[in-house]
Amino acid sequence: MTGPRTIVARSLVIWCVLIAAEIIHGILRALVLVPLTGEFRSRQIGVFTGSAIILTVASLTIHWVGTTRRTELLTVGAIWLVLTVLFEVLFEVLFGRFVVGLTWERIAADYNLWKGGLMPIGLLVLFFSPMFAARLRKSV
Numbered sequence: 001m002t003g004p005r006t007i008v009a010r011s012l013v014i015w016c017v018l019i020a021a022e023i024i025h026g027i028l029r030a031l032v033l034v035p036l037t038g039e040f041r042s043r044q045i046g047v048f049t050g051s052a053i054i055l056t057v058a059s060l061t062i063h064w065v066g067t068t069r070r071t072e073l074l075t076v077g078a079i080w081l082v083l084t085v086l087f088e089v090l091f092e093v094l095f096g097r098f099v100v101g102l103t104w105e106r107i108a109a110d111y112n113l114w115k116g117g118l119m120p121i122g123l124l125v126l127f128f129s130p131m132f133a134a135r136l137r138k139s140v
Contacts, residue, residue: 002066011076014061015083021053047118051125058133073134077127
């Protein structure tokens with residue numbers, strides 16, 4: 001079994017990989033999907049393709065984290081979730097609102113399930129992806 005500090009450190013490394021992959025995903029989405037489907041629809045599709053990326057990265061790296069305990073896997077998911085929400089707040093709010101000039105309505109749109117925003121689903125996938133990945137690899 002791996003110690004808690006190692007699990008957290010490895011979780012942080014994997015989160016950096018996840019964010020890098022999601023940034024590349026976002027750039028490709030903007031270049032390819034936006035012209036074909038429009039901005040909002042491309043963001044909806046992006047939640048599902050992004051979730052696939054997250055599950056793939058988690059599946060390829062979860063063994064390295066060094067735990068098969070459910071509570072620790074959920075802790076890894078919680079770390080990824082908190083860091084991602086902080087990243088989203090910093091990027092979307094600070095950069096999106098104050099540099100690019102996005103409206104508050106546009107920023108909030110991705111999080112409103114009743115108006116077609118699917119980001120909460122993506123965040124749930126992110127949170128549970130260590131558990132899903134461990135189950136796929138049959139280590140839980």
